[in-house]
Amino acid sequence: MAGGKAGEAMSTMFIVLSRKTVLRAVIALAAALALLVGGCLAYARAGAADTGGGAASSQDTDYIKWVDFDVPYELLSHALDLDIASHDTDTPVSWIELLAYAASKNGNNWKSYTAVKLDETVKALQEGAAMEDLTRDLTYYDYYHEAYSAVLGGLVGYYEIEVPDETAESGKRWEARYGLKGFSPIARNYPYSDFDDFGSSRDYGFKRKHLGHDLMGAVGTPIIAVEGGTVEALGWNQYGGWRIGIRSFDQKRYYYYAHLRKNFPYNKELEIGSVVQPGDVIGYLGRTGYSVAENVNNIEQPHLHFGLQLIFDESQKEGNNEIWVDVYPLVRLLYRNRSTVVKNEETKEYHRVYQIRDPAVPESPPATATSPARSTAASAAASGG
Incomplete structure (x- = not known):
C-alpha cells in the first residue's frame, strides 16, 4: 500500500514535471518563432541609409531586400x-x-x-x-x-521639350514643363495590347515565373526609352533574344527591353555606355529569343518584354537576389506620354520628332560595366517570355 502511494506520488510528480517541461518548450518555441518572423520582416523591409545618390556598397548589409509594388x-x-x-x-x-x-x-x-x-x-x-x-x-x-x-524616382520632374509651333521657322519651339517626363515604351500611333502577366508561368528551359510585362505589337514597332540612362547591356540573350538593358543615372533602376527584331534590333548608334534620353528610339519590336543560337525567331507572338529591376546594392544586380517589380500599372500610366517618331528612309532608322532636355541627365554619366547574358534562375525568369 505504501509502495502504491509512493508510485502514485512519483507519477503525479512526473506529470507535473512533464507539464512544466512542455510549457518551457512551448515558450522557447514561441520565442524562436517570434525571432524568425521578426528577422524575416527585417530582411524584407530593411531600408538603406544611402546618402551617396547611387546603389549602396555591397559591403553594407543594411539595404532593401524585397519590394512588392502593388499600387493600382x-x-x-x-x-x-x-x-x-x-x-x-x-x-x-x-x-x-x-x-x-x-x-x-x-x-x-x-x-x-x-x-x-x-x-x-x-x-x-x-x-x-x-x-x-x-x-x-x-x-x-x-x-x-x-x-x-x-x-x-525618374519619372516626374522639371524638363524642357520641343512642341509644335507653326510660327517658328523650324516648326517647333522649346517649352518648360513640370510633370510626367517618363515615356511609354511603345511609340505614339503604334498599337499594342497587354494585360497584367507578371508572375505568370513560363517553361522554356525550365518552369519559372514571368518577371516582366509583355506588350504585343507588330514587328518593327519603334521601342522607346522610358527614362534616361546609360546602356549597360546590348546583345543576345538565350531567353530574351536581342535585348537592351539601360541603367538609370541614380543607379536604382535597370530597364530591360527584350525580344527585339531579327537582323535590325537596335538603333545602330547605340553601344555599351551610350547615354539615352527619355523618349529616344532605342530599338524595334520583334520575336527573337528562346534560342542558344543568335538572331533566331523562336517567339510565337511578336511582343516587347519590358522589365524593371530595382538595385539598392550592386550585389543585387545579378543572381538570386534580384528585385523585379510588376510594371503593368506603370505602363498604363506612361500611356499618357508617348514619343512621336519619324522614319529616315535612307537609314531605315526611326528617331524622335521632339527633343527633350532633362536636367536629370548628368554631364558625365556614371561608368557602367557590360552585363553578361544572365544564367541564374532569377535572371532567366526576368530575361524574357
Missing part, C-alpha cells in the same frame, strides 16, 4: 495629378510621399483604399500638417518611401 494604376494616376496640380503652390505635395504614406497606413493592402483618402491627406497638408508629423509613428513609412522612390 488609378491611385498612381491620381497621386501624379495631385503632385502636378500642387507643384507651383505654397504647399506642393510629392506623389511618392503620398503613396508611401498610404502604403504605410494600409499595410500595402490597396483593395479598399480610394482616391478620396489621397485627397484627404493633401487637404491635411494644405491646412498646415507636415508629412513628418503624419508619418512619425508609422514604422514602415521610410521603407515605402525609399522603395517607391526607387520605382518612381
